[in-house]
Amino acid sequence: MINVLFFASLREQLNCEGLQADAAGITDIAGLRASLAARGSEWQAALASDQLQVALNQKLSSMNVAVKDGDEVAFFPPVTGG
């Protein structure tokens, strides 16, 4: 399983803090994103943003990076701390 997390406005849009995604058939983060978007129109809309950021195992990453069983993947909007 892949541990998937959502933060901030994305968490609110999806009304979901996180979920366990089946790693079968998922090779990279883009693939994971596509399988999540297929959950419904809400998911498709929220995950479509080209501003979407992603972290793999708590490090900033990008969509074409490989992902495997046991990884933690977080999706979130651009950060606004400081």
Place this chain on the structure above:
Amino acid sequence: MINVLFFASLREQLNCEGLQADAAGITDIAGLRASLAARGSEWQAALASDQLQVALNQKLSSMNVAVKDGDEVAFFPPVTGG
């Protein structure tokens, strides 16, 4: 009279914190410096440095600036505060 002040290593070299200089015949700071240098070899040596800084009425100035009766002129080495 011109109120002349010396600071830091220059004050020590001259063993003088300040003096009143006759303004007669003095038109600019360079002239004041020359008249002070004429006081003796110690003065000549101390005032010869091309690093010498000058302030006119408590503002950084330069040698070619006019000076008149009642002005305050300070000579000092490059500053090292902060």
Place this chain on the structure above:
Amino acid sequence: MSISVQAEGFDPGAEYNLLRSENYVDGATAMFVGNVRDFSPAESGEQQSVAVLELEHYPGMAEAALTDIARQAAQRWPLGRVRIIHRFGPLAAGDEIVFVGSTSAHRQAALDACAFIMDFLKSRAPFWKKEFAKGAETGDWVQARNSDEDALKKW
């Protein structure tokens, strides 16, 4: 190097004292503190008063990202001590949000390190701000600014 991600407040004076404690080699200490403003500088020009700022963060990654940024700063400049604190949770106008402090033998290194850390923290550390107007039950997520991403280009 000391990094804290915490809900509790902090005292910049006490942080200064820690940066200086038994430190006789670094003549320079630079510090930056970010505080909650009582208004939101709307891009439309319309200012909205803010009563509460809610800071969400990604636990674990927040600490890791700040540690990574501090390490990068320490590789670029000859730093003595580096301290970063970032708060999360609900904050009121005037409250401290973030503290960055660095010491060095060189003033420009200490100041540049603070600016560098703040610039990267703004665009790379997983924190998100939500502003609540007075009496409002729903808040507005603060939008990331292009100027913050642009600020990274100078490093």
Place this chain on the structure above:
Amino acid sequence: MSISVQAEGFDPGAEYNLLRSENYVDGATAMFVGNVRDFSPAESGEQQSVAVLELEHYPGMAEAALTDIARQAAQRWPLGRVRIIHRFGPLAAGDEIVFVGSTSAHRQAALDACAFIMDFLKSRAPFWKKEFAKGAETGDWVQARNSDEDALKKW
């Protein structure tokens, strides 16, 4: 804008509190503190321990020069409050020498103003340092560094 030239010590934490007191518009506070080191970084590479630093200043002009530098900073950047303190007289290793603090709505303005003020203070404000080694009765005047004059060129 508040400028002090004084023999007494100061408390950076208290200065921070003053910069922030009733200040809800400036989200950014940058501060720089310069402290006495316990050694002199001789250009020959040989380090000499310093027991006392004696700071001479030009009364009147010191305040005027710092005020002028603060005004220039306030013209260049949108600053809220600016605070400069510079001490004179005998100081021991670890003692605070100088404090520069500025607040702004913009972090880069606050940080740049601190760096600008320190750079100009270093080369334009009438203070001179004399270092005394442990037990020594005569001290050595600190020599101005070309790098300090060079630092002005970036502004």
